[in-house]
Amino acid sequence: xxxESITGRDVDFAQWYTDVCRKAELMDYGSVKGFIDYLPYxxxxxxxxxxxxxxxxxxxxxxxxxxxxxxxxxLFNKEKEHVxxxxxxxxxxxxxxxxxxxxxxxxxxTSEVLFxxxxxxxxxxxxxxxxxxxxxxxxxxxxxxxxxxxxGAEFLWQEGHCLFETGEEAEKNALLVQEVYDxxxxxxxxxxxxxxxxxxxxxxxxxxxxxxxxxxxxDGKALQCGTSHYFGTGFSKxxxxxxxGRENKLEYPYYSTWGVSTRLLGAMIxxxxxxxxxxxxxxxxxxxxxxxxxxxKEEGVLEAARKLKEELLNEHVRVLLDEDDSRTxxxxxxxxxxxxxxLRIEIGPRDLQKGECVLSLRVDGSxxxxxxxSLAAQIPTILEDIHNRMYAKAFSSLQERIHEARNIxxxxxxxxxxxFVKMAFCGKEECELKxxxxxxxxxxxxxxxxxxxxxxxxxxxGEKASLLCYFAKAY
Amino acid sequence: xxxESITGRDVDFAQWYTDVCRKAELMDYGSVKGFIDYLPYxxxxxxxxxxxxxxxxxxxxxxxxxxxxxxxxxLFNKEKEHVxxxxxxxxxxxxxxxxxxxxxxxxxxTSEVLFxxxxxxxxxxxxxxxxxxxxxxxxxxxxxxxxxxxxGAEFLWQEGHCLFETGEEAEKNALLVQEVYDxxxxxxxxxxxxxxxxxxxxxxxxxxxxxxxxxxxxDGKALQCGTSHYFGTGFSKxxxxxxxGRENKLEYPYYSTWGVSTRLLGAMIxxxxxxxxxxxxxxxxxxxxxxxxxxxKEEGVLEAARKLKEELLNEHVRVLLDEDDSRTxxxxxxxxxxxxxxLRIEIGPRDLQKGECVLSLRVDGSxxxxxxxSLAAQIPTILEDIHNRMYAKAFSSLQERIHEARNIxxxxxxxxxxxFVKMAFCGKEECELKxxxxxxxxxxxxxxxxxxxxxxxxxxxGEKASLLCYFAKAY
Numbered sequence: 001x002x003x004e005s006i007t008g009r010d011v012d013f014a015q016w017y018t019d020v021c022r023k024a025e026l027m028d029y030g031s032v033k034g035f036i037d038y039l040p041y042x043x044x045x046x047x048x049x050x051x052x053x054x055x056x057x058x059x060x061x062x063x064x065x066x067x068x069x070x071x072x073x074x075l076f077n078k079e080k081e082h083v084x085x086x087x088x089x090x091x092x093x094x095x096x097x098x099x100x101x102x103x104x105x106x107x108x109x110t111s112e113v114l115f116x117x118x119x120x121x122x123x124x125x126x127x128x129x130x131x132x133x134x135x136x137x138x139x140x141x142x143x144x145x146x147x148x149x150x151x152g153a154e155f156l157w158q159e160g161h162c163l164f165e166t167g168e169e170a171e172k173n174a175l176l177v178q179e180v181y182d183x184x185x186x187x188x189x190x191x192x193x194x195x196x197x198x199x200x201x202x203x204x205x206x207x208x209x210x211x212x213x214x215x216x217x218x219d220g221k222a223l224q225c226g227t228s229h230y231f232g233t234g235f236s237k238x239x240x241x242x243x244x245g246r247e248n249k250l251e252y253p254y255y256s257t258w259g260v261s262t263r264l265l266g267a268m269i270x271x272x273x274x275x276x277x278x279x280x281x282x283x284x285x286x287x288x289x290x291x292x293x294x295x296x297k298e299e300g301v302l303e304a305a306r307k308l309k310e311e312l313l314n315e316h317v318r319v320l321l322d323e324d325d326s327r328t329x330x331x332x333x334x335x336x337x338x339x340x341x342x343l344r345i346e347i348g349p350r351d352l353q354k355g356e357c358v359l360s361l362r363v364d365g366s367x368x369x370x371x372x373x374s375l376a377a378q379i380p381t382i383l384e385d386i387h388n389r390m391y392a393k394a395f396s397s398l399q400e401r402i403h404e405a406r407n408i409x410x411x412x413x414x415x416x417x418x419x420f421v422k423m424a425f426c427g428k429e430e431c432e433l434k435x436x437x438x439x440x441x442x443x444x445x446x447x448x449x450x451x452x453x454x455x456x457x458x459x460x461x462g463e464k465a466s467l468l469c470y471f472a473k474a475y
Numbered sequence: 476x477x478x479e480s481i482t483g484r485d486v487d488f489a490q491w492y493t494d495v496c497r498k499a500e501l502m503d504y505g506s507v508k509g510f511i512d513y514l515p516y517x518x519x520x521x522x523x524x525x526x527x528x529x530x531x532x533x534x535x536x537x538x539x540x541x542x543x544x545x546x547x548x549x550l551f552n553k554e555k556e557h558v559x560x561x562x563x564x565x566x567x568x569x570x571x572x573x574x575x576x577x578x579x580x581x582x583x584x585t586s587e588v589l590f591x592x593x594x595x596x597x598x599x600x601x602x603x604x605x606x607x608x609x610x611x612x613x614x615x616x617x618x619x620x621x622x623x624x625x626x627g628a629e630f631l632w633q634e635g636h637c638l639f640e641t642g643e644e645a646e647k648n649a650l651l652v653q654e655v656y657d658x659x660x661x662x663x664x665x666x667x668x669x670x671x672x673x674x675x676x677x678x679x680x681x682x683x684x685x686x687x688x689x690x691x692x693x694d695g696k697a698l699q700c701g702t703s704h705y706f707g708t709g710f711s712k713x714x715x716x717x718x719x720g721r722e723n724k725l726e727y728p729y730y731s732t733w734g735v736s737t738r739l740l741g742a743m744i745x746x747x748x749x750x751x752x753x754x755x756x757x758x759x760x761x762x763x764x765x766x767x768x769x770x771x772k773e774e775g776v777l778e779a780a781r782k783l784k785e786e787l788l789n790e791h792v793r794v795l796l797d798e799d800d801s802r803t804x805x806x807x808x809x810x811x812x813x814x815x816x817x818l819r820i821e822i823g824p825r826d827l828q829k830g831e832c833v834l835s836l837r838v839d840g841s842x843x844x845x846x847x848x849s850l851a852a853q854i855p856t857i858l859e860d861i862h863n864r865m866y867a868k869a870f871s872s873l874q875e876r877i878h879e880a881r882n883i884x885x886x887x888x889x890x891x892x893x894x895f896v897k898m899a900f901c902g903k904e905e906c907e908l909k910x911x912x913x914x915x916x917x918x919x920x921x922x923x924x925x926x927x928x929x930x931x932x933x934x935x936x937g938e939k940a941s942l943l944c945y946f947a948k949a950y
Contacts, residue, residue, distance in 0.1 A: 031550055031592040032543045032580065039597070040538035040608065047539065063515035064522065068507045069544070069582070069613055069629055070566070075506055088572060091545070093582065095567040097617040105507065107544070107568065107582070117506040122514070127799065133515065137613075138544055142572040154544055324602065 003276045003334060013219040014147075020269055021148040024278045024339050034146050034153035038262070041339065044286040045265055046156055050136060052188050053158065053260070056180045062132045062160065067114040069137075070105035075113050079238050081205040086110065089141040091153075107140040112257065115161035116239035119253075123163065125244045129253060131163040132173070149266035150475055157261035163241070163253035167232060170254035171209065174228040177258040178211040181226040189264065190281035190390035191215050191271050192398050193225060194420065194470055196446030201429045204229045214445045214470070216398045217270035220418015222445050222472035225267050228258035271394050278340030279362050281390055282383040289379060290336045291321040294329050294348030304372065305347045311376035317383070337362060342386045343379070363389050402470070407459045408438050411471070415442045420472045422448060424465035426458035434460045435471065442471040478751045478809055488694040489622075495744055496623040499753045499814050509621050509628035513737070516814065519761040520740055521631055525611060527663050528633065528735070531655045537607045537635065542589040544612075545580035550588050554713050560680045561585065564616040566628075582615040587732065590636035591714035594728075598638065600719045604728060606638040607648070624741035625950055632736035638716070638728035642707060645729035646684065649703040652733040653686040656701040664739065665756035665865035666690050666746050667873050668700060669895065669945055671921030676904045683707045689920045689945070691873045692745035695893015697920050697947035700742050703733035741950075746869050753815030754837050756865050757858040764854060765811045766796040769804050769823030779847065780822045783832075786851030792858070812837060817861045818854070838864050877945070882934045883913050886946070890917045895947045897923060899940035901933035909935045910946065917946040
């Protein structure tokens with residue numbers, strides 16, 4: 001039953017991942033080293049994410065903007081922590097119109113400095129606040145090792161950069177966006193996230209708080225899927241962003257920022273995929289239903305298939321009828337399984353005589369014979385059910401792989417099984433680093449919401465434990 | 476009645492244009508020389524254009540993709556005509572991750588070579604055709620003189636790059652897209668376009684045919700607003716794009732490409748704007764209706780305004796209620812006129828007593844007092860009517876400024892009046908260039924559909940005239 005053209009997941013997960021990305025035609029290695037082509041089947045997934053998020057973002061007053069693709073070097077160098085984070089990975093332009101530029105231009109690796117400089121120029125009064133701006137764009141990071149969607153020279157993302165009169169509003173905004181990201185997982189990606197705050201060591205440079213959503217991949221490693229940050233007035237002070245406040249004094253606005261990227265495609269692949277290829281959640285699948293006619297030259301088969309296709313289009317289902325008679329049904333089964341199409345409908349002469357067809361669900365390979373009459377109207381519900389099954393499956397898989405540990409020995413054992421390890425520690429950065437070192441890469445993914453039980457001690461320094469964290473190996 | 480904060484259109488049209496772009500907060504001059512910030516009010520216009528076109532493009536099977544933001548220099552240099560067109564305006568990266576790159580990377584000024592290289596890698600069989608791919612992205616051109624939306628270092632656009640088995644299909648696609656662009660003008664921008672084919676001299680480098688839509692600006696100059704091209708197999712041969720044909724031989728696919736850009740924002744501003752600022756067509760206006768309460772502290776005013784706002788939201792109208800009591804109604808009138816809001820509703824205590832309010836139409840400044848009851852349900856029709864009025868106004872303005880000429884003297888006189896000049900000539904490139912020279916810049920914008928009348932001679936060489944063209948000065 002396994003597709004032979006791709007590596008098995010448990011043979012070599014990294015190779016399986018690359019095989020799926022390419023064979024499902026999500027991407028291709030592009031004309032430029034380290035860069036990828038986002039092909040239609042992959043880009044369409046990103047478009048569905050964009051549609052969902054644009055609607056949600058607009059729901060709390062977000063406005064989209066577009067700022068330049070390059071940043072003058074002097075502006076880029078203004079904020080030290082920021083530079084340290086990004087400078088080693090920048091791509092820099094030095095020639096324009098055939099001449100050397102007066103000042104080099106950095107291709108944006110992120111747009112904090114551009115947003116800050118724009119706000120400095122355009123913000124004037126408390127009346128202008130809040131500013132809830134978001135940008136959809138690509139960013140470039142000169143990475144040495146690259147993996148499609150997970151790490152590469154260029155990826156697509158959205159970056160929200162917002163200003164508020166009070167710190168409370170800014171932090172509330174960061175938390176609200178974390179909630180929206182979490183619901184993106186629940187509602188359309190069928191991915192359950194763990195959500196929480198980052199530790200001091202793991203939070204974004206310059207942020208007061210970083211909030212994260214983390215998912216668990218098939219290989220037991222965690223993937224950070226989206227973050228939102230509360231910054232206080234740090235950026236405002238660095239970039240000189242002020243406004244006339246209500247009391248008629250100059251004030252510094254409070255900052256929040258947030259983003260998700262095409263990394264989410266990687267999450268979908270690695271959470272849901274199996275040895276036959278991609279398994280796509282119906283809400284984002286470019287093809288939700290594929291109709292495969294069997295013995296299509298026999299009387300009535302294509303007619304029935306075409307009729308069903310029309311009915312499904314009327315139900316706003318994204319449907320493909322594959323009529324290509326130079327391919328066998330078996331070839332088509334394997335092809336659309338590779339592409340992760342959630343539901344396949346097989347229509348052949350024998351079933352047709354009884355007014356029936358066969359439904360095959362990608363999520364678990366289950367097949368059921370069903371009546372063709374009024375089938376189309378039921379498909380949206382069946383797709384909803386597939387979504388729920390996929391979420392439930394991913395949810396149990398996550399829950400089963402959350403282990404608890406009280407000391408480093410238990411921690412190591414749990415980490416070897418793959419998944420998250422919940423452990424309390426004192427919260428000090430040095431102990432956090434020590435845990436990572438002692439466990440060969442178990443990093444604090446997020447702080448759990450529950451309180452630490454009384455009397456728990458840090459397994460490293462033996463002092464009172466104050467933070468309960470989820471640790472994991474991570475991408 | 477004129478807004479004093481902007482230059483008059485007939486005093487200095489270029490300055491008027493820049494004033495409107497900035498005061499209406501469509502854009503700001505960015506942190507990078509020559510680049511602009513697309514602010515929310517301007518970017519939202521582009522988003523409406525994207526929504527319209529994405530739906531139309533998908534209607535004929537277009538799939539969106541995303542290719543790299545940079546092009547290796549060797550690939551960029553492969554096609555000579557292409558290089559000659561774009562090389563002088565390129566921005567070039569030479570440093571990555573702190574080290575000099577092995578090969579410089581050109582920030583894409585257009586993506587022909589990336590699409591061609593991607594097709595070379597991924598196309599294999601006639602089964603894969605047609606390929607109707609489109610990309611939404613920004614492109615960078617190192618321009619010396621820049622004007623917001625019209626010419627600049629970076630603009631937003633869509634670029635379609637398509638492959639077909641036959642030349643007929645490819646040309647049909649280019650013509651279909653021209654039609655879609657024309658309908659974009661009619662249906663949402665309220666801009667009437669002239670549409671037709673370009674002359675030999677004006678067509679895109681390497682194209683067999685270029686189709687264009689051209690609009691007439693208030694100052695009498697033409698603006699090319701969108702083009703589609705039929706290329707034959709030229710690109711395919713240059714880049715080695717082949718596929719296994721139906722007869723089992725290697726074949727070269729036929730190419731079409733097409734694009735519109737944020738230049739369309741410039742067209743909207745310059746076709747509809749007036750001395751009070753922007754005038755936005757309702758279909759794309761970020762704010763379609765603004766409600767301005769008058770003497771808002773008096774009893775019932777804000778309540779009535781808020782009620783109307785809720786009703787309008789239920790009608791899916793993009794409505795703003797400006798409750799800021801630190802601004803006078805007069806200030807608000809002027810502000811939302813500057814921003815081109817199509818419809819203003821004034822609600823004050825006196826009208827309210829009679830259950831009435833005042834509607835003021837941005838397109839012609841007309842005012843009408845109307846009953847508040849069941850007003851909300853009528854607003855979509857009123858907006859539709861405003862759209863039609865705007866289109867009709869722009870249509871007469873275009874028709875009135877199409878002049879005919881039989882010789883260079885008439886041509887010059889007509890061109891001085893502003894607008895298009897229709898004249899027949901022999902069609903030879905040298906005569907076309909001579910016309911431009913003799914008339915101080917009257918260029919052939921497009922070939923008219925009508926046949927040339929028998930017996931008409933070329934006003935330059937005196938030979939038989941074979942092409943009837945629309946000429947104009949152009950942006």
